[in-house]
Amino acid sequence: MSYSRESAETLALTALGWLAAHDDLLPVFMGSTGMSEADLRERAADPDFLGAVLDFLMMDDSWIVRFCDDTGTPYDGPGQARAVLPGGEQVHWT
Template identity: 50%
Template sequence: MVKKVFRAMGRTKEMQQDSAETVGLKVLAWLAANEELFPVFLGSSGISGAELMSRAGDTEVLSAVLDFVTMDDAWVMACAQETGLTQDAPMRARAALPGGAQINWT
């Protein structure tokens, strides 16, 4: 019985990560289409456009995209409005990707 629960938990986590990656790709597409913000992302992340294109599906890259966009509420709201995502989707997606666990500062 315990093994079945752990297997089910693993599948649930994978589905959550799959959904998070899909959200990350939508946010990346929105960011890449934003002529003012995209160069800021490239400059702050240090990734080149060519490397970003070749690694767009990597969770590390998607995490960086989500971290960047969620730094500013206005960016999150604009992204949500233009992509049809909910305003909390980028933050929830980031939390579901590796390294996205909420930090406890106490």
Template identity: 45%
Template sequence: MQQESAELIALKVLGWLASDEEIFLVFLGSSGISAGELMARAGEIEILTAVLDFVAMDDTWVNACAAATGLDPHDPMRARQALPGGAEIHWT
């Protein structure tokens, strides 16, 4: 996956996240970022990777996001792997 495609997927995930008030508030609380700062920095790689990492913590969130956005449930992790710092870890 190209980085540009990964960024577009991450923006879709961010849009879904922002539309779910309960989960969005959990994200804001756990990340320490304000809603205003998040919106101002939404296109930055650091923000996009944080969003993908956060949503990927819960399979229920991943599936809900995929259903709402039309993404494949694997797309958020594929996107995360395509962004800086997201390469798969090989333990061997």
């Protein structure tokens, strides 16, 4: 599947909702970003933030597998969507 900017943002919002529903992952995400719940709600429409949500999710293969299995997303979907969002064209090898 090829992602448009809109579909990439939609997938990232789905990922944010998925993270929020997982009590084991949401505190890890919030701790890594330093954001409060109010910050999350405020920035949820920001394409830069949505890219960061996908970056976080892609840090661990097991998170990607869980997310994709739970949402019916192809395993390569988050990476493809991330490439469309701001900063996604930059490859990080660390």
